[in-house]
Amino acid sequence: MRPSRRLHIPAAIAHPVRLLPLAFLGLILIGTLLLLLPIARSGPGSPTFLDALFTATSAVTVTGLTTVDTGTYWSPVGHVIILLLVEIGGIGIIALATILGLFIGGRLGLRTQMLAQVDMHVVSFGDVRPLFRRVTVTLLSFQAVIAVVLTLRYRAAYFDSWLESVWHGVFDAVMAFNNAGFSLNTDSLATYAGDIGVIVPVSIAVFIGAFGFPVLAELYRGWRRPSRWTIHTRLTVWGSFLLLAVGSLAFLVIEWSNPSTLATQPFVDKIATSVEGGIMTRSGGLQSFDWALVRPETQGIAILMMFIGGGSASTAGGIKITTFLLLAFVILAELRGDPEVQIGRRSISGRTIRTALSIALIAVMLVVGSTLLLMTLSGASYIEALFEATSAFGTVGLSTGLTPHLTAPSQLLLIGLMFVGRVGTIAAASAFVLRRRQPRYHLPEEQPIIG
Amino acid sequence: MRPSRRLHIPAAIAHPVRLLPLAFLGLILIGTLLLLLPIARSGPGSPTFLDALFTATSAVTVTGLTTVDTGTYWSPVGHVIILLLVEIGGIGIIALATILGLFIGGRLGLRTQMLAQVDMHVVSFGDVRPLFRRVTVTLLSFQAVIAVVLTLRYRAAYFDSWLESVWHGVFDAVMAFNNAGFSLNTDSLATYAGDIGVIVPVSIAVFIGAFGFPVLAELYRGWRRPSRWTIHTRLTVWGSFLLLAVGSLAFLVIEWSNPSTLATQPFVDKIATSVEGGIMTRSGGLQSFDWALVRPETQGIAILMMFIGGGSASTAGGIKITTFLLLAFVILAELRGDPEVQIGRRSISGRTIRTALSIALIAVMLVVGSTLLLMTLSGASYIEALFEATSAFGTVGLSTGLTPHLTAPSQLLLIGLMFVGRVGTIAAASAFVLRRRQPRYHLPEEQPIIG
Ligand SMILES: [K+]
Ligand SMILES: [K+]
Structure with a gap:
């Protein structure tokens, strides 16, 4: 019975992998239709189809790239639609990634039993379901706390009315937690540049939101014992702090004397802005300064940070921290001559390394190919096109200002990149794991010369 | 006895790995001293130390990047010194790579016996030694044939004297075969742009020279039977043709209407120039057009082609065709769900994949890091800096014209890149293979979420 049962599995589990892109496509279409309503538009006339499609895609994929100014182009109704699309898109990606995890976990479990091998999984998804509600409640509570903090600060320093302060507080808290780079202000966070009372809570929300559900679930249960965390959680948490430190320090050093960013700021604000630069590039997408005016090295x-992105099954994009760090550990193992790739007293299988490598290289090809195409279509410089393409693929939302000036084909390219960046890496990684077959026979090995 | 014997091996074989960089350092120093002689300089005064060091490094690493105009800055004596440095550097890299191959082959053989596994090698190096002289003679004969063809063409169309024609013919044939981008003309091959009588023999020499010794040795013995070639030879030969086709076609399509390159040329010359663009980027470094005037997409x-480079143990640089194609086959295996990475009825071990991955990623870090540094040091644009850094690392020698205008720190950076690009990938790959240890125990596996 076993072989025939094994043959039936791919058809059964193909479903959740296909569900992911279809659900997002459906949500984008609904969002586009809603945004096409005249009441969604501020001022006279309807939005153009392309602007509606771009905004809906950007919202559902929790990116934040925009072809129009969010604050002035859309009406309050439009803003609510965007807010809802971001929340549904953000929760949707987490839920679907978790469902995929359940299926993959089950399939791998079966496979594992058949092979009678020991295979430890990242999170035992079986007991995660009861946690889901509690974690969601915790997340929403955390969003509410951030919203309250922001509201108080906005009322104290920026807006005269409580209604406006609450609305901005809620909007920004939701955007931050979902790693979506939309802002009601034309200049994103620039109004609050150097205001620690705004930048710090927003940055904390973005940083924690980018951990992803499996990590948050594990932290929820056992954050006090880092030594018992799974490899996945350790890589994601320590990797996040490492990338934050590296990104912020690089920003601080390179931008120190740049009059458009840090040079004019007092010391504490220099630090805050640098930390913001380190956090937002890995998918937050909010900005308190103009990315067109930072130094090209920054x-x-x-671009590297946007490409790496955040945690798996999170609202952050990119190839994900674990994918990136696994490849780094491969190099480390090679430098040390280790027979196995080891992370914290655990070994990583060759199959997992192959999957990480494939995801990373396919992503490189996609971004580089799109960059060349974008250059041809728009006449943008290499770094401008690379920045915008990486921001779209990584669903980051940072921009040097290129997107609004692009023609329709270029904007459609970015729409495609946001979609593929959002569902593509998750779907591809899941499909790769699910398609793994066991060898029926071994071919003789041969070793080409490398390097 | 076995374990202690095994412990002694690393010390013994560390020698050839260390020999490679030391030999090249020594040769570069000798070259620098020779070029500092006043008779090496055309016109009054001695060359500056930096120009001599840069030229010697560029010659020994068979690159072809220059800070000064080769034809007018150096005297005929200087040209002979450069010619000799290129020949010695070119033959040296082939010989040392072969010696390393012998040692690695022997070590792997021992390892293999200990494990009682079957391990087929690329080339059985044991019987290569008698072949070495015959292949070298063949290579030199081939160089001589190209030199004669070029001499006749030069005499017929460009120079009045036979002496000048012979000198240019010999110089260009040696440069082409050694994949070194030096030219006696200020504009490299531009004088001969569209002249098939020059471009074709030079391109053929560069293309075949980039195969590398192991491939040439195998082709020498059995070129009539492609089905019996080793995986290494198959990857290198078919990969070379594939990259040639892709590179040339991309060049033809993108540059078709560019008035600075193809637009003004008749159809046959368009094809010839495109093929040249496809060949020279993978390490030849000679150019019949200005790379500053090609489209940014080209x-x-x-840059991608320069990064990939040519065959292993050849005078071409880059991460090498086999390294690149192995990673492509990993993706293919992952897309197909294959349990093993297979190439032509042979499987590739996880260790080999790890080595290829490490070489490629270290190279990416090196080139990207150098690019950012070069931008900071020189104020060059991202694409200019990336082009020059990749050209130096890949020991290609193509230039958009940035190198002569760089300050001393930037030129020193390029000198370092050429050196590391030449000996680094070979030394690193050898060291990785030699350092491989067998597992004493297995750690439990754990699988982080990817993507
Ligand atoms: K985002
Ligand atoms: K070269």
Whole structure:
């Protein structure tokens, strides 16, 4: 019975992998239709189809790239639609990634039993379901706390009315937690540049939101015992702090004397802005300064950060921290001559390394290919096109200002990149794991010369 | 006895790995001293130390990047010194790579016996030694044939004297075969742009020279039976043709209407120039057009080609075709769900994949890091800096014209890149293979979420 049962599995589990892109496509279409309503538009006339499609895609994929100014182009109704699309898109990606995890976990479990091998999983998804509600409640509570903090600060320093302060507080808290780069202000966070009372809570929300559900679930249960965390959680948490430190320090050093960013700021604000630069590039997408005016070296580092992204099954994009760090550990193992790739007294299988490598290289090809296409379509410079393409693929939402000036084909390209960046890496990684077959026979090995 | 014997091996074989950089350092120093002689300089005064060091490094690493105009800055004596440095550097890299191969082959053989596994090697190096002389003679004969063809063409169309024609013919044939981008003409091959009588023999020499010794040795013995070639030879030969086709076609399509390159040329010359663009970017470094005037998309593709480079143990640089194609086959295996990475009825071990991955990623870090540093040091744009850094690392020698205008720190950076690009990938790959240890125990596996 076993072989035939094994043959039936792919058809059964193909479903959740296909569900992911279809659900997002449906949500984007609904969002586009809603945004096409005249009441969604501020001022006379309807939005153009392309602007509605771009905004809906950007919202559902929790990116934040925009072809129009969010604050002035859309009406309050439009803003609510965007807010809802971001919340549904953000929760949707977490839920679907978790469902995929359940299926993959089950399938791998079966596979494992058949092979009678020991295979420890990241999170035992079986007991996660009761946690889901409690974690969601915790997340929403955390969003509420951030919203309250922001509201109080906005009322104290920026807005005369409580209604406006609450609305901005809620909107920004939701955007921050979902790692979506939309802002009601034309200049994103620039109004609050150097205001620690705004930048710090927003940055904390973005940073924690980018951990992803499996990590948050594990932290929820056992954050006091880092030594018992799974490899996945350790890589994600320590990796997040490492990338934050590296990104912020690089930003601080390179931008120190740049009059458009840090040079004019007092010391504490220099630190806050640098930390913001380190956090927002890995998918937050909010900005308190103009990315067109930072030094090209900083743009280069931001591109790397945007490409790496955040945690798996999170609202952050990119190839994900675990994918990136696994490849780093491969190099470390090679430098040390280790027979196995080891992380914290655990070994990583060759199959997992192959999957990480494939995801990373396919992503490189996609971003580089899109960059060349974007250059051809728009006449943008290499770094401008690379920045915007990486921001779209990584669903980051940072921009040097290129997107609004692009023609329709270029904007459609970015729409495609946001969609593929959002569902593509998760779907591809899941499909790769699910398609793994066991060898029926071994071919003789041969070793080409490398390097 | 076995374990102690095994412990002694690393010390013994560390020698050839260390020999490689030391030999090249020594040769570069000798070259620098020779070029500092006043008779090496055309016109009054001695060359500056930096120009001599840069030229010697560029010659020994068979690159071709220059800070000064080779034809007018150096005297005929200087040209002979450069010619000799290129020949010695080119033959040296082939010989040392072969010696390393012998040692690695022997070590792997021992390892293999200990494990009682079957391990087929690329080339059985044991019987290569008698072949070495015959292949070298064949290579030199081939160089001589190209030199004669070029001499006749030069005499017929460009120079009045036979002496000048012979000198240019010999110089260009040696440069082409050694994949060194030096030219006696200020504009490299531009004088001969569209002249098939020059471009074709030079391109053939560069293309075959980039195969590398192991491939040439195997082709020498059995070129009639492609089905019996080793995986290494198959990857290198078919990969070379594939990259040639892709690179040339991309060049033809993108540059078709560019008045600075193809637009003004008749159809046959368009084809010839495109093929040249496809060949020279993978390490030849000679150019019949100005790389500063090609479209940025073409520069982007050229950067990819320069990064990939040529065959292992050849005078070409880059991460090497086999390294690149192995990673492509990993993706293919992952897409197909294959349990093993297979190439032509042979499987590739996880260790080999790890080595390829490490070489490629270290190279990416090196080139990207150098690019950011070069931007900071020189104020060059991202694409200019990336082009020059990749050209130096890949020991290609193509230039958009940035190098001569760089300050001393930037030129020193390029000197370092050429050196590391030449000996680094070979030394690192050898060291990785030699350092491989067998597992004493297995750690439990754990699988982080990817993507
Ligand atoms: K975002
Ligand atoms: K070269």
